[in-house]
Amino acid sequence: MKKEFMELLTLAKEASVHAYSPYSGYKVGSAVLCKDGKTYSGCNVENASYSLTLCAERTAIFKAISEGEREFAAIAIFVDSDRAFPPCGACRQVISEFAPKIPVIYANQTETIETTMENLLPGAFHL
Numbered sequence: 001m002k003k004e005f006m007e008l009l010t011l012a013k014e015a016s017v018h019a020y021s022p023y024s025g026y027k028v029g030s031a032v033l034c035k036d037g038k039t040y041s042g043c044n045v046e047n048a049s050y051s052l053t054l055c056a057e058r059t060a061i062f063k064a065i066s067e068g069e070r071e072f073a074a075i076a077i078f079v080d081s082d083r084a085f086p087p088c089g090a091c092r093q094v095i096s097e098f099a100p101k102i103p104v105i106y107a108n109q110t111e112t113i114e115t116t117m118e119n120l121l122p123g124a125f126h127l
Helices: 003-016 056-066 089-098
Strands: 028-034 039-043 072-079 103-107 112-116
Touching: 003 028, 003 039, 003 056, 003 072, 003 103, 028 056, 039 056, 056 072, 056 089
Parallel strands: 072 103
Antiparallel strands: 028 039, 028 072, 103 112
């Protein structure tokens, strides 16, 4: 795995510590690498009204977007769990909106998987 992806995954793992996940129990962190080299991280924030929950991936991307970023080079997701989970459908669509071809790295304590948005969301909806 590329050094920059390992560093991005470390940032995602660090972000997972701040997760608010009393309902699922999954502490998830994510970090996005922008094409200009800046990184933004985020964690999942759950809510008793599940539809109001915000996933780590969307938190990181929305933070970057709110700071003026529009070009992304990669995203990493870490979950403190016994297995690694790829992004959910909503996160896949949001990632694809801004970076339909970026590498996606997702991991847990023992497993790391590297793929692409094209593999995770073939035929993505775009205007």
